[in-house]
Amino acid sequence: MFPETDTMTKNYHILAIGGSTSQHSINRAFAHFAARQIGGNVTLLDLNEFEMPIFSVDREKQGYPELAYKFRTLIEQSDGIVISLAEHNGSYTAAFKNIMDWASRINRNLWQDKPMLLLSASPGARGAQNVMTAALDRFPRLGGNIIAHFSLPKFHEHFDGISITDTHLAERFYEVLEKFIKSLKNSRAS
Numbered sequence: 001m002f003p004e005t006d007t008m009t010k011n012y013h014i015l016a017i018g019g020s021t022s023q024h025s026i027n028r029a030f031a032h033f034a035a036r037q038i039g040g041n042v043t044l045l046d047l048n049e050f051e052m053p054i055f056s057v058d059r060e061k062q063g064y065p066e067l068a069y070k071f072r073t074l075i076e077q078s079d080g081i082v083i084s085l086a087e088h089n090g091s092y093t094a095a096f097k098n099i100m101d102w103a104s105r106i107n108r109n110l111w112q113d114k115p116m117l118l119l120s121a122s123p124g125a126r127g128a129q130n131v132m133t134a135a136l137d138r139f140p141r142l143g144g145n146i147i148a149h150f151s152l153p154k155f156h157e158h159f160d161g162i163s164i165t166d167t168h169l170a171e172r173f174y175e176v177l178e179k180f181i182k183s184l185k186n187s188r189a190s
């Protein structure tokens with residue numbers, strides 16, 4: 001557990017999202033882990049529950065799927081978002097991109113200015129840096145308020161299910177987590 005977690009964070013409602021539909025998604029696990037460190041109420045979102053037709057401007061003419069509205073409502077009801085992105089062929093997974101496309105067409109302010117901790121993880125040495133770079137550029141254009149970001153490379157070597165085992169990476173992770181928690185507190189106070 002994060003050493004400086006205090007009672008103030010207990011009431012916070014954190015939406016944790018893993019950007020993958022894999023049954024054993026490392027990113028869902030990582031997002032959940034990070035959100036739990038904050039000490040508030042965590043809703044862990046499963047992208048499998050947001051399966052929609054592949055977005056097209058033609059399908060859009062028939063209206064938006066209820067699930068796209070539901071995704072937006074979950075964001076609206078949260079105090080902050082922890083999201084860990086999986087990388088497929090250098091970018092978002094198809095499932096995540098599809099949800100983002102649908103939900104951002106309802107209203108471009110998809111992330112609704114909620115404080116966001118942006119994470120990525122991969123089994124490889126780069127920690128899904130490409131999708132991280134894409135999101136750092138794109139999310140702010142969709143109402144994303146990215147407070148801090150962190151990529152975890154070689155997930156299976158550096159994470160044992162309970163903690164980040166590499167000292168240097170763990171230090172860096174808790175630095176960004178602290179920054180995120182401070183921002184949550186500030187946005188509640190204002």
Ligand SMILES: Cc1cc2nc3c(=O)[nH]c(=O)nc-3n(C[C@H](O)[C@H](O)[C@H](O)COP(=O)(O)O)c2cc1C
Nearest residue numbers: 020022025026027086087088089090122123124128
């Ligand atoms: C179709 C496909 C493409 C992938 N492309 C990349 C890639 O571009 N970069 C990368 O680091 N890993 C890539 N991977 C490996 C994923 O990082 C790995 O499967 C990881 O576990 C995905 O995250 P998840 O477990 O949260 O789904 C790819 C995997 C698949 C199935």
